[in-house]
Amino acid sequence: MSKPTLFRILGLVVAAALILAACAPAATPTPEAPPPTEAPAEPTQPPEPTATPEPTPTPEPQIGSPERPIKVLFVPSVDAEKIVASGQLLAEALNKATGLTFEVVVPTSYAATIEEMCASPDDTIGFIPGLGYVLAEQLCGVKVAGKAVRFGYDWYAAMIVVARESPYQQVADLNGKKWAYPDAASTSGYLYPLYMFKEAGITPGESVAAGSHDAAIKAVYNGEADFGTAFFSPPRVDGKAVDWEPGQNPDVPADLLDSCGPTQDEKALVCGNFEIRDARRNLRKELPDVAQKVRILATTPKIPNDTVSFGPDFPEDLMQKIMDALFAFAQNDPEGFAKALEAYSWTGINPATDAEYDPIRLAIQASGFKIEDLGQ
Structure with missing residues (x-):
């Protein structure tokens, strides 16, 4: 074979190879591996709540202090x-x-x-x-x-008082009459007289809470009530306590009555050598003749x-x-x-x-x- 022919054949082969290479599909690139997927994070736990400190209680003031007398x-x-x-x-x-x-x-x-x-x-x-x-x-x-x-004395009694000139001579005479007493919680002014009246079968008429022992006696003094009740303490004679017992005469001896009145310093209510210690003494300044105007009709047994x-x-x-x-x-x-x-x-x-x-x-x-x- 002549050289020119050989060169022509080789040229054709090279050309064919080039054409085939140009028509071949492009090589598929190898895909890159995806980055590794991270595991999902654990959910975030809320922080533990901070305990609110208990308020410090304000101490109670002590009993007997200026803040709590x-x-x-x-x-x-x-x-x-x-x-x-x-x-x-x-x-x-x-x-x-x-x-x-x-x-x-x-x-x-x-x-x-x-x-x-x-x-x-x-x-x-x-x-x-x-x-x-x-x-x-x-x-x-x-x-x-x-x-x-x-x-x-560490005892006392209740007394029933009436106007000195009133006709009442015994407790039975008070049936249906107007009663002035200090307060329904008063032992001598209410409870013991009430007990006495029930025992004697006496029912007072209108009853008036005067508010105090003084006021109950003033109601009798002023003619606003027929009788009143108040506390009784035994008298003193010659400045000394007497051995007095319920049932004995509680009032001023008749021959001393005109001499009754407050002492010069107004600290006592006296009738000669007889000192009145019952509720009438509290009125000695306001009503200096209270002993002449109000008398004791009766007293009750002893009360602590x-x-x-x-x-x-x-x-x-x-x-x-x-x-x-x-x-x-x-x-x-x-x-x-x-x-x-x-x-x-x-x-x-x-x-x-x-x-x-x-x-x-x-x-x-x-x-x-x-x-x-x-x-x-």
Whole structure:
């Protein structure tokens, strides 16, 4: 084969190869591996809540502190101004002896006094009569700790008084007559006379709550009631207590009656050497002739004297501290003690127990008296 022919054949082969290469499909690129998929993250947990600190409680003021004074409650058996004036002296004396703070309070009635002691069981002291104590003990557990002494006596009685010129000579004469009494929670002013009337078969006519022992006597003095009831304490003769018992003559001897009147210093009501110690003495300044105008018709059996009582939850240690101070006050400064309790005529104080007031409980049962009878 000649060279030119050979070159032509090779040229054709190369050309054919080039044509075939140009017509062949393009090579498929190898796909790249996708990046590895990350595992989904765990869900984010909410943070633990931060505990809110408990607020620090404000401490209760201590009983007997200036922020929480001990309430000394006095029943309104006489004029409230007199009670507050003398009661403040007592509060100051007790503060000096104990370091405790006291507040003098005169509620509007005997019932309100009892209600306050039950409503404030751990910071109240009550100077309350026997009936009030018995009812308060029954109602909420009030505790008795002391009782009054009046000129040597730790008992008293109730008296029925009438106008000196009235025709009434015995209790039976009072049937259907108008009665003025201090308050339905007064032992001497209401409970014992009520018991006496029921025993005697007497039914008073109109009954009027005068508001205090003084007011009940004034109602008789002024002719606003036929008879009144109030507390009775035995008289003194020549400045000394007499050995008086219920049933004996309680009133001024007839031959001394014209001489009755307040002493020059107005501290006592006397008729010669006979000193009146019953409720009439409280009117010696306002009504100096009260003894000449109002007489005692009758008296009742003995009644345990008024009490110093404490709320049912009153702290025992504070109660003892206060009672020790009262006993010491009466013993070491009898004049100061008598002045501090002048409104109630206390001259001393003795310890008292609950059992001593059982006679009042018996009178309550016999008379049918109920706590609802206290009124407001």
